[in-house]
Amino acid sequence: MTADTAPSIPDLRNSQLRFRAMESGHRACLGCGQALAARLVTESAGPDVMIANATGCLEIFTTPWPESAWRIPWMHSLFENTGAIASGMEAALKAQGKSTKVIAQGGDGGTFDIGFQALSGMLERGHNVLYVCYDNEAYMNTGIQRSSSTPHAAMTTTSPPGKERMGKRHLKKDIISIIAAHHIPYAATASVAYPSDLRKKVRRALAIEGPTFLQIHAPCPLGWGHEGDQSIAVARLAVQTGLFPIIELERGRLAGAMPLRDIKPVTDYLKAQQRFRHLFQDDPRAREELEHLQALADHNIEVYGLRGEAPDKLDSEGADTVQRGGVRWA
Amino acid sequence: MALILTRGGFALPGTSLNFKTGTWRVQKPYHRHLSAPCHAVCPAGEDAQAYIAKVDEGHFQQAWETLVAVNPLPAVTGRVCHHPCESACNRGQFDEPLAIHKIERLLGDQAIEQGWAYPVEKPRKSALRVAVVGAGPAGLSAAYHLVRRGYNVTLFDQLPEPGGILRTALPAYRLPRLVLDAEVGRLLAVGIDFRPHHRLGRDVSLDELKADYSAVFLGPGDQKSREWSIDGVVQRDLHVGLDLLKEWVAMGSVPQCKSVAIVGGGNTAIDLSRILKRAGVGEVHVVTHQALPGPDIPKEEAMSAIRREIDQALEEGVVIHTHRGIRRLILRGEKVVGVELVHMKKMEKGGKKQTIAFEGTETVLHVDQVIPAVGQEVDPFGMETLLHQKNAFEVDHWGRIAGQDGIFVGGDARTGSSGTVSGAIGDGRRAAEAIDAFLREDKAPEENEAPTLAFERLNLNYYEHAPRQREVVLPVDKRLGCEEIEGGLSISQVSLEARRCFSCGNCFACDNCWTLCPDQAVLKTKELASDGSHYVFDYDYCKGCGLCANECPCGFIAVEEEI
Numbered sequence: 001m002t003a004d005t006a007p008s009i010p011d012l013r014n015s016q017l018r019f020r021a022m023e024s025g026h027r028a029c030l031g032c033g034q035a036l037a038a039r040l041v042t043e044s045a046g047p048d049v050m051i052a053n054a055t056g057c058l059e060i061f062t063t064p065w066p067e068s069a070w071r072i073p074w075m076h077s078l079f080e081n082t083g084a085i086a087s088g089m090e091a092a093l094k095a096q097g098k099s100t101k102v103i104a105q106g107g108d109g110g111t112f113d114i115g116f117q118a119l120s121g122m123l124e125r126g127h128n129v130l131y132v133c134y135d136n137e138a139y140m141n142t143g144i145q146r147s148s149s150t151p152h153a154a155m156t157t158t159s160p161p162g163k164e165r166m167g168k169r170h171l172k173k174d175i176i177s178i179i180a181a182h183h184i185p186y187a188a189t190a191s192v193a194y195p196s197d198l199r200k201k202v203r204r205a206l207a208i209e210g211p212t213f214l215q216i217h218a219p220c221p222l223g224w225g226h227e228g229d230q231s232i233a234v235a236r237l238a239v240q241t242g243l244f245p246i247i248e249l250e251r252g253r254l255a256g257a258m259p260l261r262d263i264k265p266v267t268d269y270l271k272a273q274q275r276f277r278h279l280f281q282d283d284p285r286a287r288e289e290l291e292h293l294q295a296l297a298d299h300n301i302e303v304y305g306l307r308g309e310a311p312d313k314l315d316s317e318g319a320d321t322v323q324r325g326g327v328r329w330a
Numbered sequence: 331m332a333l334i335l336t337r338g339g340f341a342l343p344g345t346s347l348n349f350k351t352g353t354w355r356v357q358k359p360y361h362r363h364l365s366a367p368c369h370a371v372c373p374a375g376e377d378a379q380a381y382i383a384k385v386d387e388g389h390f391q392q393a394w395e396t397l398v399a400v401n402p403l404p405a406v407t408g409r410v411c412h413h414p415c416e417s418a419c420n421r422g423q424f425d426e427p428l429a430i431h432k433i434e435r436l437l438g439d440q441a442i443e444q445g446w447a448y449p450v451e452k453p454r455k456s457a458l459r460v461a462v463v464g465a466g467p468a469g470l471s472a473a474y475h476l477v478r479r480g481y482n483v484t485l486f487d488q489l490p491e492p493g494g495i496l497r498t499a500l501p502a503y504r505l506p507r508l509v510l511d512a513e514v515g516r517l518l519a520v521g522i523d524f525r526p527h528h529r530l531g532r533d534v535s536l537d538e539l540k541a542d543y544s545a546v547f548l549g550p551g552d553q554k555s556r557e558w559s560i561d562g563v564v565q566r567d568l569h570v571g572l573d574l575l576k577e578w579v580a581m582g583s584v585p586q587c588k589s590v591a592i593v594g595g596g597n598t599a600i601d602l603s604r605i606l607k608r609a610g611v612g613e614v615h616v617v618t619h620q621a622l623p624g625p626d627i628p629k630e631e632a633m634s635a636i637r638r639e640i641d642q643a644l645e646e647g648v649v650i651h652t653h654r655g656i657r658r659l660i661l662r663g664e665k666v667v668g669v670e671l672v673h674m675k676k677m678e679k680g681g682k683k684q685t686i687a688f689e690g691t692e693t694v695l696h697v698d699q700v701i702p703a704v705g706q707e708v709d710p711f712g713m714e715t716l717l718h719q720k721n722a723f724e725v726d727h728w729g730r731i732a733g734q735d736g737i738f739v740g741g742d743a744r745t746g747s748s749g750t751v752s753g754a755i756g757d758g759r760r761a762a763e764a765i766d767a768f769l770r771e772d773k774a775p776e777e778n779e780a781p782t783l784a785f786e787r788l789n790l791n792y793y794e795h796a797p798r799q800r801e802v803v804l805p806v807d808k809r810l811g812c813e814e815i816e817g818g819l820s821i822s823q824v825s826l827e828a829r830r831c832f833s834c835g836n837c838f839a840c841d842n843c844w845t846l847c848p849d850q851a852v853l854k855t856k857e858l859a860s861d862g863s864h865y866v867f868d869y870d871y872c873k874g875c876g877l878c879a880n881e882c883p884c885g886f887i888a889v890e891e892e893i
Contacts, residue, residue, distance in 0.1 A: 009868050012853045024868065025346030030354075030875035035848035062346070069346035106343045164408060195845050221875075229889075230878030232846060236791060311795065321794040323829070324386050327842030 026069040027061040031228020032260045033218035033235060034058055034134045037192050038105065041132055041216070044199040045103060045206060047072060050089055054106030054115055057141040057220075058134060078115045082106050082119030087127045093240035094128075101206055105132040108149035109139045111215075112173050123182040123211045130205045130212045130224040133175070136220040144223045148173040151243070152296065155277045156223070161278035166289045171296075180252040187213040188248040194319050195235035197246065197258065200330035217244045225274020237269035240316050242297035245304045259308030259315040263301065266294045335678075347871075351849060355874035355892055359843075359867060362888045364835030365785040368415035368430055373753035374401040374471075375760075378415050378430045379836055380616040385433060385828040386838075389693055390821075392435040395449045401473040401755050403467065405442060405513045406496060408817070409433025409505050411752045412636040420785045420834050426798040429827050432819045439818060442512045450474075452521040453482045458769055461486065461543040463466045463530050466494020467751045468549030468741025470514065471758025472765075473522045476547075479766045481662035483522050484543070488529035492518060495742075495753065497552055498576045501601055502812035504639070531712020540736065545765045547729070548713065549741040549758065552706030558593070560656055566664035571598045571703025578605050587699040589613035591669055593656060594703035595620040595633030596749075602703055608810060615695060616650045619685050620676040631676065634749065642815060645806050655685065657692055659700065668696040722747075727773060738765055783835035783885045792842065792883035796830050799823040837886040839864060843878035852878060 007015070013024075021042030026033035037112040038058055042049070053059045059076050062069040077085045087105035093100050104116055104122070111133040122129060134324040138156050146156040151172045155161050159168040179187045185208050190198040198216065205212035217238055219231045225235055238244040239258070243266060246258035267290060270276035279286045279293075301307055308315045314329070322328065366379035376397060383392035397404050408431050419427035457480050463486035473483045491497060492514050496505060498510035518524050528534050530550070538547045555570040575598055578584050582656045590611055592599045595618030603614045622640065623632035633640065633652070644650065660667050673691035676683055707721035716723065716731060722745040725731055729738040740757025742749055747757070758814060763775045802817035805845070809815055819827065831838075843852045843865055851872035857862045879887040 007855075008871070009853065009866065012855065012866060013850075013868065016853060020850060022850075023346055024871035025349040025351055026849070027349070027351070028848060030873045031877050032848050036846060039848065039850065040845075064346075064349075067344055067346045067348055192846075194527055217680050227876070229880040230871075231848075231875075231877055232881050246405075313794070317791075320791055322792045322839040322840035322842055324383070324833070324840065326844070328841070 010143045011127075018104055019046055019098075021030065021043065021045070021047070021049075021070065021072045022062065023069045023071060025067070027064060028057070029220075029222050029228065031221045031231040032061075033192050033220060033231045034107070034136055035061070036231070037134050037198070037216045037218040038062075039199050040192070040195055041103070041105070041202050042072065044202040045101070045130075048099070049101045049103050050093070052086040052089055052104045054104075054110030055079040056100070056107035056110050057136075058105065058107065060141055079110055079114045082110060082115045083120070083122035083131065086129045086131070087122045087125060090127045090129050094236040101107075102127075102129045103132060104129055105134065106136045107140070108133060108137060109147045111135075112148045112175050120182065123179065123184050124215070127211055128209055130202070130214065132214045132216060135215050135220045136218050136223060137172070138220070138223050140223040149175070151293075153279060153293060155278060157295065166269045166278060166283075167275070167287050176213075176215055176247070176249065179215075180249040182211070182239065183252050184205075184211045184213060185209075186248070186250055187215075189215045189217070189244070189246055190238050191235050191244060191246060192219070193232050193239060194246065194258070195316075196328045196330040197319055201248070222236050223275070225277070226272055230272060234269070234272050236320075237264060237272060238303075240264045241266045241269045242301040242306055243269060243293070245300045245306055248316075254304065255308055257304045258319060259312055260306045261308045261311055261315045261317040263307065264288070266297050350870045351873050352851075352870045353869075355869070355872060357874045357876065357889050358420055358869065358872065358892050359874070359876060359879050359887050359889050360775050361837065361865075361886055363837075364885060365780040366834035366836065367418035367420055367782050368428075368834075369675050370779070370782040371414045371690050372756075373414070373750055374407065374411075374755040376400050376415070376434070378428075378434070379831065379834060381437065382428070382430070382433055382828045382831045383833060383836070383838065385437070385802070385824060386831065388825070390437065390440055391444075391446050392439045394446055397434065397437055398441075398448060400759065401752070402471060402517050403438070403513055403751075404434045404754060405438025405509050406467075406505060407511070407752050407755065408432070408818075409814075410496075410500060412638075412750060420783070420788060420832055421830060422681060423785050424790060424793065424832075425795050429798055429801075429819065429829055432799070432801060433824050433827060435818050436821065436824045438513060440510070440821075442509070442516065448474075448520045450520045451477050451480075453477055453480050455482070457482050458544040459484065459542070460545045460547065460765060460769075461539045462547045462549065463487075463539070464494060464549035464551060464696050464741070465489075465492035465514075465524065466549055466741060466754065467496060468495065468551075468754035468758045468761075469547065469753040470517060472547040472549060472738075472740060472762050473758075474517055474520065475759045475762030476765060477521050479762060480768070481766075481769075485518075485522050485524045486528040486530065486534060487524075487526055488532075490526045492524060492526070494549075499572060499598070499601070500581060501575075501579060501605060503604075503809065503815050504601075506812075513669065516801060529712070536712060536715065544769055545736045545738065546715075547756055547761050547765065548723070548737065548739045548743065548759070549754070550708060550713065552742045553709035554707050555702075556705045556707055558702035558704050560659050563659050563661070565659060565661060565666045565700065567699075569699070569701050571602050571701050572706060573600050574701060575605065578609070584609045585699070587611060587884065589615070589697040590699040590701060591617055591656075591697045592701045593617050594702055594705070596703065596705065597635045597639065599703040600635040600643050600648075602701065604639075604643050604646055607643075607646050607648060613696065613697070614648045616648060617654050617656060617669075617671065618650070618652055619655045619676060621652050622650070632869060637814075646809060651695075652795040655687055656700070657687060660694065666700050667697060668694055669700055671695055706742070727760065727777070728764035729757060731765060736768065764808040780835070787885035788832055789881060789883045792840065792881075793832060796826075799827045833884045837865070838884060840883060842881050842883060843887060846881050847872075847878055848875070849873055
């Protein structure tokens with residue numbers, strides 16, 4: 001293509017063969033995992049959707065007044081009532097006889113903690129909504145405070161390591177089991193490091209009539225303490241170590257898990273992030289916490305049966321394989 | 331390009347596109363094509379990554395055209411080259427290197443079978459004339475690359491047929507004559523005026539060539555065997571390795587004997603040992619003071635023969651005595667009845683490399699023939715004025731001889747030659763470039779080599795293990811005559827093999843940057859393309875996080891400081 005016939009960049013942008021629900025110009029930090037995850041979710045969902053968005057980074061960085069990055073109907077309410085708002089949107093659409101799908105989205109704070117009651121109600125009432133939780137494991141928007149999703153032993157501004165504690169004292173809440181206990185048709189986890197898997201799960205969830213739930217592991221370079229260019233590498237290690245299992249649950253039962261081919265030690269994942277820096281000092285408590293985190297990963301591997309039996313094209317090594325021409329498996 | 335607006339509301343005045351996040355950037359990603367290791371080490375200068383990419387796209391003819399823009403003899407080199415490209419292949423550190431020489435060979439064979447025309451125009455009658463002496467790999471390559479550049483080329487050779495060493499000394503089980511005839515025949519047909527039966531110094535003189543042509547390329551090869559004796563003693567019925575090899579290749583016969591010792595560790599020694607085995611010689615020994623080539627053996631200590639050929643010789647029953655030399659010929663009258671072997675090694679002694687024999691390690695080997703295959707040198711006949719009593723031409727990287735404007739040399743006849751077919755082909759190409767520059771009175775050509783992509787720069791998470799495709803090899807008990815030993819790969823096998831390529835340093839359009847940019851700052855110029863660099867960075871919105879560079883599988887994206 002010569003310079004004369006090459007389209008201008010704005011024309012090029014308008015002719016990209018993918019649905020751009022979330023445009024450029026948003027104010028996410030460099031290498032933001034949540035911005036990537038939200039882009040992947042909405043582009044796989046397509047245009048026939050409406051969004052209810054909880055308070056949080058995503059809401060803030062996509063809609064600074066008077067601008068919006070969204071090209072789809074999008075509503076922001078409060079931190080705690082996303083599930084309720086999405087329920088109402090769905091009920092209204094249903095009354096109008098429309099098939100437009102409703103997606104609710106929030107961070108781990110809005111999902112695990114503040115909006116949990118509204119979410120639980122939405123699931124219990126069986127609304128036809130896909131709820132997406134972008135899990136970056138702390139209240140990043142307000143300055144990296146711990147949430148119930150923050151992993152054990154991680155440093156946040158409200159769980160600093162010191163004389164008394166080695167980072168967060170409590171465990172990461174097992175949200176997917178709680179969601180699954182609502183006996184909903186489909187709940188799954190995904191990671192930005194495996195975009196094909198993520199897109200497949202969005203489409204699968206949207207095809208289901210009834211409440212569905214997706215928990216997406218999305219690194220926060222600022223809160224986790226790694227460079228922006230490492231977001232995918234860190235997210236990948238969370239999966240490969242077994243700390244973040246990639247699973248699917250149907251009606252509360254385990255329906256699928258991404259097998260791990262080469263299981264990495266948790267230290268590979270922890271070392272890459274400043275929020276676990278205190279675990280690598282010469283301190284018996286640090287050594288104990290490292291063993292504790294390894295045991296948590298081993299436990300995940302055991303209960304979800306993550307250990308792959310043979311190389312598989314959809315396991316933790318095969319699922320992100322790329323090919324000439326951009327052909328991916330989903 | 332048609333404007334394709336996907337569904338979705340878009341209030342332009344209120345869009346975040348108004349906010350150019352590119353202003354935040356302190357570093358920016360950019361596309362950078364680095365050289366693949368296979369390309370960097372190829373003596374002929376082939377860019378294997380480039381033509382394998384075409385194969386992966388399914389464009390076999392384009393792949394061949396990319397290949398012959400550098401090396402016009404792929405069917406030949408795909409069979410006889412020692413393929414350093416595969417030793418350098420980054421995939422070798424992941425599972426197994428790509429079977430590059432098999433892909434090259436298939437492309438060469440397909441071109442012959444399908445009659446693909448060399449992408450060359452016949453030179454105009456008025457174009458300048460260049461003489462090329464010697465129709466071996468160097469001369470053929472030089473002639474072809476000169477025709478590509480629009481010169482009229484006359485190619486002289488003393489033999490009735492073209493091919494040089496490829497025809498006279500390469501056994502047909504390594505290079506079938508049908509393949510050689512077909513490929514060289516097609517090559518000459520691009521418009522090279524071939525004059526067989528012309529020997530320099532006998533039928534045409536160097537001065538005549540200098541007078542009649544604008545430039546001269548010499549690719550005479552090494553035609554004279556090096557002197558050989560053991561402390562001045564030589565048996566009366568001395569046969570020299572390369573001469574015997576040529577005799578067998580031409581006539582299919584060799585002198586009969588029961589057992590033989592061949593001295594030397596090069597390809598001539600190994601080829602000859604296998605030929606003697608085929609001719610019915612019971613015991614064939616190869617004696618060399620070098621070691622078997624291997625990953626831990628320094629190059630200068632290893633036999634120069636191709637490892638694959640050594641392995642096949644061993645399979646066929648040849649005995650190789652490494653780190654051995656001949657201390658004494660055991661003669662009855664003037665006939666050999668045996669040799670005294672001794673442990674030998676090339677070592678540093680008194681400040682220089684010497685071959686040292688270790689006393690007390692002598693053994694006797696009973697053989698009725700000893701054949702030296704210890705190397706060749708230039709036959710100065712007809713070129714005495716250029717050689718000044720030396721046994722090889724002193725030339726620079728481009729084949730130029732100091733103080734001899736318009737005369738260029740390449741192939742085995744130059745000092746520092748690798749002694750390989752692909753090396754000679756590279757010499758011919760470089761000399762053609764230098765001749766072109768000389769005749770256009772342009773400044774000297776420059777080697778424009780990008781740095782090589784190191785293995786560590788690859789992001790291996792995006793590649794999947796896959797076994798190397800295997801060829802059919804003729805079993806040892808069937809290797810009696812001239813039938814080719816190593817088979818090629820099928821088209822479907824080659825396609826699978828091409829898919830294994832890491833595409834080191836060059837985009838293969840995997841869409842990773844497009845998929846993973848959190849800011850949609852990577853745009854595609856085509857909806858689907860499998861060639862490189864059709865992604866565009868939208869620097870208005872790129873925040874410079876560097877995620878694309880880190881997740882680029884093949885090292886095609888780099889990041890540079892902007893402020």
